[in-house]
Amino acid sequence: MAEPVNGWEARGKPPTLFKRFEFARYAETRAFLDALAELAEQVGTHPQNINFGSTYANITLEAGNGESLTETEYALARRIDGLIVSGG
Amino acid sequence: MAEPVNGWEARGKPPTLFKRFEFARYAETRAFLDALAELAEQVGTHPQNINFGSTYANITLEAGNGESLTETEYALARRIDGLIVSGG
Numbered sequence A, B: 001m002a003e004p005v006n007g008w009e010a011r012g013k014p015p016t017l018f019k020r021f022e023f024a025r026y027a028e029t030r031a032f033l034d035a036l037a038e039l040a041e042q043v044g045t046h047p048q049n050i051n052f053g054s055t056y057a058n059i060t061l062e063a064g065n066g067e068s069l070t071e072t073e074y075a076l077a078r079r080i081d082g083l084i085v086s087g088g
Helices: A026-043 A071-087 B026-043 B071-087
Strands: A009-011 A016-022 A049-053 A056-062 B009-011 B016-022 B049-053 B056-062
Touching (some): A026 A056, A056 A071, B026 B071
Antiparallel strands (some): A009 A016, A049 B049, B009 B016, B049 B056
């Protein structure tokens, strides 16, 4: 069974993994979204949904197998968290 | 009074202007979002909310004066439409 990831919330059926990120300025939000788009291309999976405004981005990851969240989604969630740490 | 714009829907209170754009592939969605971000920087106004997945982007523009939609929002809506036309 996949382990929980800091601040990510399992939701719904089919299951998804959700987290809200907040930023001080639009430039930071934009940098995060650009880094996320690059990460998505690297891993070949785009988040099911990204909902953003000037200073926030809500990310929803879907279960790749359509049935349950696995280490694949949790690993991606951690890499998304890592964009914040490494990107400043 | 501001004129309506093709496919944009006035909503809510405070008023917003909403439109859904659909794309054949993620690459097209991404190109649209990148062009939209550049446009937002040019005009100095970011849409209130952008909600996107691999093949769609839902755009919400808010009334800049907080009270009613004006030509400012409709002009921005038309420029966003133009991103599709010019960006292919």
